[in-house]
Amino acid sequence: MSDERRAMLRIRRQLLGLLRDGGLPATVLFSVIQLVQVVLPALTALATAAVVNSVGTTANAGVSRVVTPLVLLAATLIVAQILSAIQLPTTLVVQSRIDVAYRERLADLASRSETITVLEQPAVQDLIATANAEPSTWIEKTPGQGSTAQLLLIVRYVGLVSSALVLVRFSWWLVPLLVLPAFAFRYLALRQWLNHFRIWARGIGDHRRYQYWSKLAFAPAEGKEIRVFGIDDWISSTGQNHGLTHMRPVWEDDYRAARAKWLQSALLFVPLVIVFLAVCIQTEHGRTSLATETVVLTAAWAVFQAVGYTFDSVAVQGVVPVMQAYNALDAALTDPRRTESDTPALTRTPTLAFEGVGFHYPGTEREILKGLDLEIRPGELVALVGMNGAGKSTLTKLLAGLYEPTAGTIRADGRDIAEIGYAAWRRELAVVFQDFVRYPLSARENVALGAEIDQDALDAAAREAGFDEVLARLPEGWDTPLSKERVGGVDLSGGQWQQVVLTRAIYAIKHGAKILVLDEPTAHLDVRTEFEVFERLTRLAREATVILISHRLSTVRQADRIVLLENGRIAESGDHDALMELGGDYAAMFTIQAERFQSGYDDRVEEGELL
Ligand SMILES: Nc1ncnc2c1ncn2[C@@H]1O[C@H](COP(=O)(O)OP(=O)(O)OP(=O)(O)O)[C@@H](O)[C@H]1O
Incomplete structure (x- = not known):
């Protein structure tokens, strides 16, 4: 078996495995519906034959002979109706459950890597974009759609076998006569689909550009410029050009496919016509009954329905890139050293030691x-x-622990933090990054970020970060969503956001x-607020190392050190007075900043207050 086939088989098995996430009752119901639906044509054939048969014998055997087959036929028709009514909601439930579970697993996968080194690789970012499975085009499918389609592909073979069994009761040669052309029909139809698929996917770049340009007109920020610069016609014609570049080859393929349909139609109709004629001739000569004729024709058509339907295969193809990307991510993000522990890594504030630490970013040379x-030291x-x-x-x-040193070690009380395990180590840290994330959540959720809520501690933290005054002005206090896109939400300024993350x-x-x-x-706080925050941080330093x-040296001058x-090393180290006395680069930088303040650069500061 070729590697490609083996990989495809693995994905098919994976898709079937995903059905577990659909939930047992819903998945069983979904499977039963599909199963009954595919054997229904064969059952309908038998029931119809029984009705036709009984009509001929009613005169001799009474009305009761015809009632049972009629009830049977009515039952199959009613079951078919009921099933088609509940099919869609059941399918949607199963698919969406599978998708939710898949996305959870994907998120788990993304956070599995201890460091962010792998995540920064462009190839990994591409894989994540594909594995995210958010179809923006009709050829892309979600794992939920793919796995239900894979199940249907198998179930359809049950339908094929049931129709073949009905046919074989009347004449064995009907089976190869109908099944072989049906498979040939399927092969041709699938080939045509896949070709269409490829042509469509080839122009995906133009499609994305078309989508980008089409959406521009509705985007508020861009909408401003479009109106001011009067570029609406240019925007719409650029979008249209990309759309046409993408779609022209697709339309040409559609015409080609329509012209080539005669072969598929021949594969569909010729065997059916042969079967039809054969059965008619046999009926004519009294060798077979009208009932038999009915059964054979219905079952023959069911064979084509079971095999000739290609949309499930197309749906499975649509999810193949997603599963391939997921599997590749699984391999790329598996960190064999990952340690899971709920116990705190440290019992007290540790002494931190950077020992001969060297570092260059992945894919770069510069140290x-x-x-x-x-x-x-602690505190x-x-x-x-x-x-x-x-x-x-x-x-x-x-x-x-977001990156690992390329040389040297970082220790906490003598233990290498890599040995502690980064996940456990990070629970000992509270970090505010320059490029922190502004979550569109309430103020309380933005601060607690999933941690348990202790309102007194929240209030105290807000006071120490200087966020309490902002909170007092928020319409719903802690419950106010910090995003204009949420109902009742507000937009905070850059400085106010910094107070939020400081509070966190x-x-x-x-x-x-x-x-x-x-x-x-x-950095975004005005100098006075920054000074106040810094003073509070000094008090906090008794509880934790800070x-x-x-860049504001006037503010950091009160630091212990x-x-x-x-140039990648510690050039100077000491308290403010010691460094000023040293007269090195720190002293020079401080003097420049001090002169700027004294010359009235920032009039919000009273001279001498901070310096
Ligand atoms: N993810 C990255 N990949 C490659 N190079 C990076 C990456 N992040 C930062 N750098 C480079 O590393 C160097 C140090 O950046 P860093 O952000 O640590 O400096 P900094 O001292 O914090 O600067 P600033 O005061 O401007 O914030 C810079 O030259 C930057 O371009």
Whole structure:
């Protein structure tokens, strides 16, 4: 068996396995409906034959002979109606349950990698986009649609066997006469579909561009510019051009396919006509009954229905790229060292030690950190300063275990944090990144982020982050959604958002986190608010170690220690007075900033208040 076939078989098995997620009752009901539906044509054939048969004998045997077959026929027709009525809702329930479970597994998979190194690879991002299974085109299918289609493909063979069994009772040669052309019909129809599929997919780039340009007109931000610049005609014609470039080859293929349909039609009708004529001639000569004729013709048509239906195969094809991407992600994101533990990694605030830490980002050569040594004592407030691009944020990402050092080790009380296990280690940290996420959730949810709600601790954290004043102005206080897109929601300013994430970090400390890492948490705050927040952080440092990155040297001067990062190493380290006395780069940077303040650069600060 070729590798391609083996891979396809694996995906088919996987799709069938997904049916478990549909829930037992719904999946069983779905399967029964499909099964009954495919054997119904054979049953209908038999019931119809029984009716036809009984009509001929009524005169001799009385009305009762005809009632039973009629009831049988009516029952099959009623069952068919009932099944078709509940088929759609059952299918939707099964499909959506499978999709929900699949997406949960995919999210689990994405968070399985301890570091974000793999996630940053463009190839992995492409896989994630495909595995996400959000069909934006008719050729793409979700795992739920694929797995129900795969089940149907199998069930249809049951339909084929039941119709073949009915036929074989009358004449064995009817089976190959009908089944073989039916498979040939299926082969041709599928080939045509797959070709259509390929042509459609080839122009996917133009299709996406068409979608982009078509949506532009409705987007509020772009809508502003479109109106101001008067470019609506240009936008719509550009979109249309992409649409036409994509669709022209597809339409040409449609015409070609329509012209080639005669062969498929011949495969469908010639055997049926032969069977029809053969049965008619036999009936004519009294060798077979009208009832037999009815059965044979109905069952013959059912054979074509069972085999000739290709949409299920097309649906399975539509989910193949999704499952391939999922399997590739599964392999790429499996981290053999992952440790799962609910117990806290540390019992007390540890001494942190960066020992000869070197680092370059994956896929790049440039050393961002070069043999960096730094020790941070428990409860110390360390300010990390340096020029743009010096590697300050990189250092915090290494501390959070998002990347692993390419040289050296980071230790907590002597233990390598990689050995502790990053998941357990991160529970000891509260981190505010520069590019934090603004969740469209309530203020309370934005702060607690899934942690248990302790309202007193939330209020205290809000006070310490200076967020309490903003909260007081929010229409629903803690319950106010922090997004204009939510009903009753509000938009916060950049500085107010920073107060939200600061509150989140302080709340985490109140819930046991032992190290607070703040990457420019106050850059958007006005100088006075920043100063107040910093003062509160100084008090917080008694509960936890605080590592703070800031460019405002006037604010960080109160830190226990200021560490200047330069060329991937620690260039200067000490408290403000010691570094000023040293007269190095820190002193120079501080003097420049101080002069700017004194010359009235920021009139919100009273001279001398912060410096
Ligand atoms: N994901 C990444 N992949 C490759 N290079 C990166 C990545 N993130 C950052 N860098 C590079 O690493 C260097 C250090 O960046 P980093 O963000 O650590 O600096 P920083 O000291 O925090 O700067 P700033 O003060 O501007 O925030 C920069 O040159 C940056 O371009």
